Structure formats: structure tokens, C-alpha cells
Amino acid sequence: MKKLVRILDGNIFALSEDNGDMTFSPTNPAGFFGFDTRLLSTWRLSIDGEPLHPLAVHEPSYYRIRFFLVPGNPTHYVDAKASVIRDRWIADSSFTERLTVLNHTGQSVDHVVRIDIDSDFAPIYHVVWPQASALRGYREVAEDCLRLGYRRDKFHRVTDVSTSEAAEVDERGFTFRIRIGPQGKWSTTLRVKGLVLRPDGADVRDRLRYAEAQVGSQLRHDLTHWLADAPRLHCDWEPMTMTYQRGLVDLAGLRFSPLAMPHETMLAAGLPWSATIIGRDSIITSFQTLPFVPGLAATTLRLLALDQGSVLDDFRDEEPGKMLNEFRYGEMAAFEERPQSPYFGGADVTPLFVVLLDEYERWTGDAALVRELEDATRAALHWIDEYGDLRGDGYLWYQPRNERSGALNHCWKDSPEAICYRDGRLPGLPRATCELQGYAYDAKRRGARLAREFWGDPAYADRLERQAEELKRRFNQDFWIADGEYFALALGPDGDQVDALASNMGHLLWSGIVERPRAEAVAGHLLGPRLFSGWGVRTLATGQTSYNPLGYHVGAVWPFDNSLIACGLYRYGFVAEAGLIAESIIDAAQHFAGRMPEAFAGYDRELTRYPVPYPASNSPQASATGATFLLLRTLLGLEPYGEHLVVHPAVPQRFGRIELLEIPGRWGRMDAIGNARLVTR
């Protein structure tokens, strides 16, 4: 996707070229977006018929940007007689631009300043996956104001553009005929407000008490408070602190308030294109960041519980007790052309919900939330057995019922080719990927703890634990590939082993489902030459027919995947291996100024010497950002134990000394310090 500059505030954002213009074409993702809709697709400035060229672009924060421009082509910069400043920011659902024209001559000058304005009101899905799009909707001209609107039945989206200085308004934009005195300047403030209108003309957000809650969202912009509240990190290895600081800032930018909880914030899955609730990503990032910013997990758990599936619905792959995969507010969701209203096509989200709730309580001691969410959590655990266990054999399977617009694979590797045999064949349906079994095992064990300690139901706890032990025993038989000494990626529809060697095995260590005697072989594979690239563990091992270093889920290295793998290795005592993964991933991140990419190519480190980022469209990506935090937890060996925080560091040489100060939790605030070990095993 084309490189564009952008500003954003949660799920409202603007993307433009580096001169501030947005130029409409069906394949250009530029625009101003809100409510999963492109509200503005054309925003083009000219002076006396000439476009503007950037001299400099300044980005003081994620919601503000400033462009310094001159008219004409770069060749006439030298003695520019005029220049332009576009100062642009996003706040309170609006996009505002303060436009200033400066006259650098000693005479008065006349200019015609023109801003072209238009919109295709495209659903965001069509921008991410470009297809034929056209400018559409109606236009209404008023005094110093232009309304762009789009209606479909009662569905109504509006973009109101206004100017503080008088303009000639037509259906395609504003024209200003101005005179600027010697060495003088002229300014106007343009305001672009997106509206989600009801038939009675009110904005839905105003009627849901959302807008009023967001008026204080400037507070969210106050990074100082956010940063001061997070633990402070000192580390001898500079890339670690840089990545940590960048990560904290990126987490701040990823926060948004869901419509149902306008006073709370949680993390969007990725910016800008996944600025929404994606169950798996929200849960995993909450888990990764629990020791640092635990409040996000509480909002995530409450919101997912509120939106929990309650009926059978084939179009949405919904079942009672299931946790959602993705929620969208746009036209395609509204008219059921796509199932995200919300969509439930993920078999991992529901067990991971239970995992997060338990982990959240272990860190924070927030027993009230565990009690509040008892019904939802029991329904989630019931879902695993009743709806996830498609074949009644005790394993967690998936098979999409929405074959037209749903996902084929209901696990984190959701691209169609991701789940494959070693020889490249794709298994039929249903499929039971190995990591799902680990998540189910972990959910049952953790659910048992919650039932015993908070719900007063020891019989249920015993039953869950028996199920978990039985699952573990059978899993270690049925998924284990004896001659290769690794776990199959999945079971296919006939119960046969889908035998590709893949990173999913690392999640099994994280979940604890691997029998100890097998862990060494698993660790050996994860750090062996086929899976470990030097920058991290590949999603799929070299030598598998489908392996491609640029394959999204069949070769690329994902930091989030690696963070769970490192955590799992540590759990089984492979602390040197965990440290090596942490070091490689942090080392890679420093090539991106600490902003952890969603994925790197799977090339051998010796071959490229540089981590080649996968050309993903989202940056930052929540779970990639979260990887830094979970790796840090793993390096320091942080683990809540009763009311205490246990610190058991295993720090590779490269890091030197790591000090993480004021870690929040049920203990109040505590410090953790780890020094590099001379002998790491």
C-alpha cells in the first residue's frame, strides 16, 4: 500500500500525500475516515491553479501534523514569493485544517486559493482491498459550508466542510479570492466533520452519550500522564529502552473508546486499517501488556463479554458463548454484505478470553470483575465443549458456516494457505490446529481456578481439571509426530496429522499442554535452522513445500508469535532460548526506530543482514507492539504469586542490566531488576 502521511484519534483518521492533499482514485487509500467509512476522498489545495510542493512535514504527535509548502515545482523553490502552512489535527470527531498563505514580497498580491472537496463514501473494506469505486452521494451548497452526503435507504453518512473566512462555495469545493499585503499573511480554518445521521437528523453518537464522553478526549492526548503511569525502564542496551518507549507511545495511539463503553479505552488491533475491535488481537495485546498497563484488559474483557454470541447464526459463524472476531460499523456490515456486525469466525478467541480473565486477576487482584463475568466465562467454557468440539472427540475444531464472506481459517493464521501439510496440500474441513488445543487446555485449567477461588464451585473446577488432563494426555499422543519429534500443525477431517513444521508449536509451550519430556525436542525445533531465521521463529519452517520467506503465515517472522513462544520457552525452563528470541526481536525492532513491525520476511539473517519488514498496511499493529512488553516480562521472569510479584530474571549478555521500576499490580508498585548472566543455562 502506498506510503501516506496520517493523523489519527482512535478510529478516526486522515491519510494524505506529503503535501497534505488527498487525491481520489479507486486504488488510492488517501482520505478522512470515520465509522469505517471514507468520509472525504478529495482534499486538494492549489494556489493560482498550481499545486503545492512540500518543503517540510512536521509531526508533533499522532493526532497533529503540519505541512510547509510552496506553490509550483521544486525547481522554483529558490525565490518562492509565497508559501503555505497547512496545520492539521483531529479532535472530537472532526478534522481541522488551519490554512495560512504567506506573502514574502514587499508588494500586495492577489491569489486564487482553491480547495477541491469530494467523497466516494467508500466502506473501509473497499479501500483496504481496492476495487472499483466512484464519487457518489449528494452535495448541498450553503454559505461558507459544503455538505457531502450519502444515503442508502435510511443509512446516512454526511461530511460537513466549513470555512471561517468567506469563500465562493460550489459543489466541488471552496474558492478564495484574496489579497495579501506586503510581507503579510492570510488564514482560514477549515473544519471537516463526519456525521452518522439518523432519519431524524441527529448524529447517532450524540444520542448514545458517546459524543459528550469524547469531549474530554483531549485528556487522552496527554501523553505525559500515560507515560508517567507506566513502569519506567532502564536498560544498558539502548535498543531495548528505545523499543519500550516507542511501544508505550504507540499503545497510547492505539487506544479508542468503544461505543458501548464511551468512558473507557481499549486497544484497536492496528492503525489505520484495523482501528476496531478484533477479539484475538485485543486479547493477546491485553495479555502482553498486563504487567505494564493493566486497565486495557478490563475494558477488553467487559466489552467482549457484552458482545458475546448468544444464538446460532450461520452468516456470522456465531454460537452461544462465542467471543467475537471483528466488529465494523460501515455500510457493508450494515447491509450484511460482510458479516462483521459482529463476526465470530475465530475458534481461538473464546478460550483466550478465559486465559486473559484469569491472568488479569492474577496481576491485579480484581476479583470483582471475575465475579461480574462469571456467566460469560462459564458460557465461554461451555462453548468449547458444545460448539467448538465439532466432532465430539474432545478437540477444538473449526469449520466455517459462512463460506462466502467468512474466513476459511478460524485461527490467527487465517490466510487460506496457512494450514497445510509438509508437501503443500491443504487439509479438508473441519480442522483442529494444535495451538487451539493448547488454548482450550489452558482455558480449562484457568477456568478451574476461577471456579474454585471465586465462584464457589469446586465440583465444576474438578471437572474442568479432569477434562484438561485428559485433553493433554490425548493431545500428546494424537498430535505428536514421532519420527520428526514435533507436534503436527493440525488434525485434518479424518483425524490425520497435518504434518507441516510450524511456529504454532511454540504456543503449546505457552499454554503448558506439552508433556515435559517432549519440550526439549520442541525447543530444539523452534531454535533450529529450519524455524529460526536469526531474527526470530518463522511461521513455517524452510523445507516445507509452502514455505516462502515473504509468505504472510507461511514463512514470515511475527514478533507477537515470537513473544508467546519466548514466554512458553521460559515456562519450560529454556531460558537461554527465550533470551535469544527476545534479543533477536528487539535487535530487529531497532531497525525501525523501535516500532515493532507486524512481521519480517523469513530470510536467513546471514543473507539479508537487515530485517526486511513484511509490507503490511497497519503500523503500529497492537500485538506486534505488545511483543516488546511480553518479551520484557519474560526476560525479567515476572510472575504474580499470591499477593507478590516474583522476579526471576534470565537476561542475555547483550542487555546488561535491566531495571523495570514501579510495576503495577495487586502489590501496589514494585521494582524488578535483572543483571545479565554469565552462564545462561
Next chain:
Amino acid sequence: MSDAVSDFFEGLARNGARMLRQISGTVRFDLDGPDGVEHWLAAIDQGRITVGRGGAEDADTVINADRELFLRMARGEVKPVPAWLRNDFTADGDFRLVMVLERLFAPPPGARHPRAAAGRQQPTGGSAA
């Protein structure tokens, strides 16, 4: 006099809904019909529902829908959240209760159990263990 809307609310009061204990709040339904607007109130207290018919009492969420759409939602034929996204009905107040509206209504007709869709018989035994 039998009336589909009254029948629905009486059934709701009698049988409850697929609510969870974490859910509390009041929802007023303003239903537009040929004889004007009728008001119904569903009060949810930790998942338990009581139903009342009356005037325009305050509620956490007010749903304004026409009777026909409401009945189609009640029968599970129209999904509430996308209907709200389309502006087929409007909601004022707390959006949380819009998200749980479907729990008051009948499930979508004709949906399949995942096991049935996967082409297997419902097993007679339990799952693991």
C-alpha cells in the same frame, strides 16, 4: 385480545431471556403502529427481566422502531445490530443495551449447529473426560 407484541412481552416476562448476570439496565420500546405509539419497558436486573407496559418512563436506553420491524426482530428474522446500523430503528441512551437486545428475541430461524454443519451426528457422550 391477542396481540403479537403483547404476546412477545408476556412470553419474555414468563420465560426470561438469554441474559447474563452481568447485564442490568432498563430498555423502553417505543413501537410505532397504525394506532399510534405504544410503550413497553423491559427492566433487566442482573439478568432477570421484568416487563411493564406504560408511558414514557425514563430508561437507560430507548428503542424506537415500527411494530412490524420489532416483531421481525422478536421472531429472529432480523438481527438487531445491523438493523440499528442501517437506521431501521434508532436507539437513545446506553449502547450496551443495544448490543444485548438479541438476547431478548428468538434465535434466527434455520441456523445450523456447527456439528450438523460439519456433517456429523450429535455425539451421545460428552466431550473430553
